[in-house]
Amino acid sequence: MNGKVTIYDIAKKLNITAATVSRALNGNQNISEKTRKMVLEAAHEMNYKQNKLALALKSGRSNYIGVIVPRINTNFFGSVIRGLEEELNAKGFNIIITQSHNDEAMEAKNIETLIDSHVDAIFISSSSKSSKALQKVLDAKIPLIFFDRRKIMDNVSSVTIDDFTGGYMATKHLIDTGCRKIAHIVSGPIELEIFRERHRGYQQALEDHHIEYRKEYVLKTNSSIEEGKRAVDILFNLPEKPDAIFSASDFVALGAIQELQARNIKVPEEVSVIGFANEPFTDFLELSITTVDQFPLEMGRTAARVYLNQETNPENKNIQKKVVLEPKLILRKSTR
């Protein structure tokens, strides 16, 4: 009744030894069917619970998995975590979720904490410019798996989407629908690969269609509605105003649309807008937003499987696997 029953208690009651109880409980073969049954029954009666802490100390494996994301309250990260959960819980792992709030110091602290907690692996969508903190994970011999936001590191598997293609297809769609003066909002630290790649896709699409790349059309912001408004403020004070905006974030796209409408600029007739991530709200706005889907659920599941596969097959241990998912353009009303 107390949750404090140990194998010794069972042993004492049954006049056997703790080792035997342990064997019975763990399906060890070297034990008589009779004692096994006896032990199992007693364990059930006494409401025995294995102490995972002791097991962890003994085995060196905690069955905890650490997850670090910028924020949990978006559909994107929520869904990735759901995918991780599905696969990892089924294998008996617990997930410890931590948020970096896009702060490098906070992320480093979370990493420290997870290492200290002896998690069996760390899944991270990293907000860090430096790999210093991440290197500590490897130094501690803890498997590290990137998803979405990865860093270039040896011996680390990753599951990402092809952000270059995402940026390319978004930009190409704008071009295909007649836009020529296409602005791009880098709605996050350009030091992060995802934003660099989306930007590169944008650049490449322009080049392939012989459209000049203009520095003044590329803005760097954070991922917030406010920043989207601010971006429009800047862009539409330029001598030559854009006729389309490709934002690397849905939230910034939303802010941009709001500000455009506030200025009585028609979306998409005068200006087309594309976001990124396919957050649910992009769909249920009156003026729904064209965006790029990143398949977060699948990303989570895949990341989990990559890890499980590494762990199960020791020969895969040091094989870094880079899975790249294809993004998908979702056409809605904010583009022509």
Next chain:
Amino acid sequence: MNGKVTIYDIAKKLNITAATVSRALNGNQNISEKTRKMVLEAAHEMNYKQNKLALALKSGRSNYIGVIVPRINTNFFGSVIRGLEEELNAKGFNIIITQSHNDEAMEAKNIETLIDSHVDAIFISSSSKSSKALQKVLDAKIPLIFFDRRKIMDNVSSVTIDDFTGGYMATKHLIDTGCRKIAHIVSGPIELEIFRERHRGYQQALEDHHIEYRKEYVLKTNSSIEEGKRAVDILFNLPEKPDAIFSASDFVALGAIQELQARNIKVPEEVSVIGFANEPFTDFLELSITTVDQFPLEMGRTAARVYLNQETNPENKNIQKKVVLEPKLILRKSTR
């Protein structure tokens, strides 16, 4: 470099004993300044990390806190968790977040897992009709703290908002602005107190203003956009159509508005709509939604403090504390 340095390694190197190293590391007074310094330096040099698992086994305290919510990817729960994080991380606790996905069996499983993991406390927004699984937490002598969705249980503290008042103020606002045929959508299991109370507030407001309560105006649904549409479908096939809808969920309110607009019914001119929770999207829709704010960040912080206070002062141990926060009506465009 390996993360496997123990106090014995340090002791050996320094020709002292592990106990002394432990003392030095833990700020014990009974130790000479000289040895303390020596140990601290060596520990740093050898990159010593305390093994939390061993500490947990020894002390019986894991420094893990379990949190169970229906879903993490809403602003409401995301913010509550942020509040919990702020307060608990500062005190050295790690947070394990689990999702019940509004499923009673899943919630029971999460509870089991957290108990097995020897968490020091469990914070829960419960989706369960029965208290059976929750009782196990108490049986295991683990402190339990409810937030938002509580159950009636002895010896359990809770932090909630006054859902009755929330329902009342929403309904009263509709009445005050001229609505008389007010429908209510119970957008979740009526077995849960929050939905019962919001409904009760609705009922009381009608009564206080001498408006008849009509069974056919009260619908039970899940919390999804689709269900909001379906609700309107039902309500507007009634002989006498409502002129207002109070939904206990923002998502259902959104679906309702979408369906009303699809039917060319003007919001709020013909039908006013109020949601609940103040999810961000209610604000940034073109037709922003009037709703009830629940102060989730404060809820999380408060819940954490209630627990910390109980733990710190043993005399508070068995005092259940019921904190009730006041909700706030947020006026927007979906009501007159």
Next chain:
DNA sequence: CTGTTAGCGCCTTCAA
């Protein structure tokens, strides 16, 4: 001030 000892709960050799 420091060392010795024991034990948290479990599992796993090694013997018997």
Next chain:
DNA sequence: TTGAAGGCGCTAACAG
């Protein structure tokens, strides 16, 4: 098939 013993890493008596 079972028991005895040791150890995972740490801390807290108890001695000295």
